[in-house]
Amino acid sequence: MKSIGLDTSGKMIVKGPQKAKGTLTVSGAKNAVLPIMGASLLTDDDIDLRNVPDLADVRTMIEILESAGKVIERFDDQLIIKSSGNINSEIPYEPVRKMRASFNVYGPLTLRNGYAKVALPGGCSIGARPVDFHLEGLKKLGIESTIEHGFVTSKLNNPNSFINISLPFPSVGATEHVLTTACLLEGVKTTITNCAIEPEVTDLVNFLNKMGAKITGGGTSILKIEGVKKLSGVKYTIIPDRIEAGTYIILGKLVGEKLTIKNVSAEHLNSLFSVFDNIGSPVDYDEKKREVKVSETLLNPLNSISMETAPFPGFPTDLQPQITTFLSLVPGRSTITETVFKSRFYHIDELNRMGAKIRVEDNTAIIEGVNKLSGAPVEATDLRAAAALLIAGLVAEGETIISNVDHIFRGYENIHEKLEQVGIELIYEK
Ligand code: EPZ
Numbered sequence: 001m002k003s004i005g006l007d008t009s010g011k012m013i014v015k016g017p018q019k020a021k022g023t024l025t026v027s028g029a030k031n032a033v034l035p036i037m038g039a040s041l042l043t044d045d046d047i048d049l050r051n052v053p054d055l056a057d058v059r060t061m062i063e064i065l066e067s068a069g070k071v072i073e074r075f076d077d078q079l080i081i082k083s084s085g086n087i088n089s090e091i092p093y094e095p096v097r098k099m100r101a102s103f104n105v106y107g108p109l110t111l112r113n114g115y116a117k118v119a120l121p122g123g124c125s126i127g128a129r130p131v132d133f134h135l136e137g138l139k140k141l142g143i144e145s146t147i148e149h150g151f152v153t154s155k156l157n158n159p160n161s162f163i164n165i166s167l168p169f170p171s172v173g174a175t176e177h178v179l180t181t182a183c184l185l186e187g188v189k190t191t192i193t194n195c196a197i198e199p200e201v202t203d204l205v206n207f208l209n210k211m212g213a214k215i216t217g218g219g220t221s222i223l224k225i226e227g228v229k230k231l232s233g234v235k236y237t238i239i240p241d242r243i244e245a246g247t248y249i250i251l252g253k254l255v256g257e258k259l260t261i262k263n264v265s266a267e268h269l270n271s272l273f274s275v276f277d278n279i280g281s282p283v284d285y286d287e288k289k290r291e292v293k294v295s296e297t298l299l300n301p302l303n304s305i306s307m308e309t310a311p312f313p314g315f316p317t318d319l320q321p322q323i324t325t326f327l328s329l330v331p332g333r334s335t336i337t338e339t340v341f342k343s344r345f346y347h348i349d350e351l352n353r354m355g356a357k358i359r360v361e362d363n364t365a366i367i368e369g370v371n372k373l374s375g376a377p378v379e380a381t382d383l384r385a386a387a388a389l390l391i392a393g394l395v396a397e398g399e400t401i402i403s404n405v406d407h408i409f410r411g412y413e414n415i416h417e418k419l420e421q422v423g424i425e426l427i428y429e430k
Contacts, residue, residue: 012405013427014393016375017367019296021257022422026245026264027053027413028077028238032200035176036207037061037081041068041108042184043211044083045233052079052238053187053413056406057302060099064091068109087112093119093150099410100124103131104173106294107181110143110154125212126317127341127379137165137178137192141185163190170196170221170311176204183213185227192223197266198312203239210234241319242268244412245292247387248277249283250295250322254329259422261292271315275323278305279330304332304369307342321347321388324365329395331369338363348386354396372381375400383411390415394424 028051036062040047052058054077061077062072069087073080089109096119097100109116121131135145135152142159145152163182169173175196182190195201197219205218211234214226242367245264249272252259266273266285273283281297304327309317317340327334328351338344342363352358353376357368375398380386386408393400408415416426 007132009404010271010406010428010430011401011403012390012393012408013429014375014390014400014402015425016394016396016398016400018394018424019257020252020255020394020419020422020424023260023262024248024418024422025262026240026248027051027243029053029200029203029243030055030057030411031101031172031198031241031243032203033058033238034061034099035104035180035200035204036107036236037065037079038101038104039064039180039204039211040070040081040209041087041105041112042180043231043233045231047081047233048079048235049079050077050235050237052077053241054402055413056410057099057101061102064095064102064105067095068105069092084232089113089116091116091118095340095360096121101173102131103134104177106145106154107138107141107177108136110138110156111181111184114156115152115154119150120147120150125346125385127343127370129341131173133167133169133171135172137167137174139180140165141178141181141188141190143181152217159185159188162190163188165190167192167194167352169236170194172196172201172311173199174352175201175223177217177225179205179225180208182227183208183215184227184231188227190225190227193221195223196311197220197221199239199242199265204316207234207236210236220226235377239268240265243316243384245269246316246319247303247322247391247412249292249294249392250319250326252292253281253297253326254391255314256294256296257292261289264290264292266290272319272323275305275307275315276331278307279303288430298329302330302368304330304334306335308337311340317341317344318384320344321384322391324348324358324367325351325388325392327367327369328358328392329369329371329373331371332368334367336365336367338365346381347388350380350385351388351392354392354400356392368401372397374398377401380407383407387412
């Protein structure tokens, strides 16, 4: 597959309605592998990661680690991260512009070299995404930051022996950044409260502990870290991607015909399962096989619902655009309140171009269910909006042309091939 920059200009032509039948398998989690790759900067030993998805964002993180001095080998879903013997603490603007998660190398690089200079992440189409919680937390760890010319430069001071950090909001990124950095503050005891407890955060905690970190409280909103002198190399397997799984389950509920989705962790998707329970279309999950069997459900009597997004274990904001597409075809009035990224509604106008009836008031989408969508030219503004429009195109009558579709390659491994495998025809044009 050709390399993917941030040039999102490709377009996908979807002729609907189509049926998806057969089996597809969920890949490793993007939002787990990125912070875990960043944490590899804490050691010079080899890190051997398995179940690593081939995504544009993973390639960007590889670019960043290579510019920081790492040597990376890739074999299918295995990634081996080695040291070149030196660490460069200055990360250019381009990769950070492409992917915000790259900012999380700032703390680890500061610990390795006593300073770091990383571009400040810019704006994002899903809403304001400042890094003030990150910088506040790092400051408590003794890392002073200066922002100048679009870069943040750090200076490492001697930290206190006991540090308490309370996050104003259970931010995934800030929790991961502060936690990763605190691991290598030898002898320092750090307590972080109001942490994010997303499964990807817990995967990072498990990875760091396997490297020799001393973290307790994984999976809870209070993390206690006792800093150590050195962390060692490990072999580690990344968890499955619950957002990819959720996206395919929603797709299956609209166009599935006994579609089987393998490698699904139900414990990571209870919120989605309960939403479908409330809608009156329970998800058929086989615990032993860790797979979901799903078929089109619109012909069944369904309930309109009111729901909201929230940090885990709440309903993930990264499935909000996709469930909006689903609810746009459920009779009655449904509402979705977006509490994490309050202006994450750029997919709404595009869905309305396809015949949906949705309006936004403050951070709530009010959806009047319609009985069909029609194909139209639409534009994707971000990764999950692209997925929502692809699903809409598959159920709509006629042709949908999704421009700026390359966003989708940031978070869905081989989506074209996987959907082709279950009988879906897509035309991708650059
Ligand atoms: C992570 O982003 C995910 N990205 C996002 O997934 C996901 O939407 C988000 O968590 C919420 O679940 C990765 O893991 C790489 P946050 P992150 O810090 O860490 C505010 C996808 O599609 N905030 O939890 O950036 C922020 O503005 C992506 O895969 C501050 O105000 O999200 C937001 O309103 C999109 N100051 C809220 O907190 C800060 O310093 C939650 O953001 C940090 C965050």
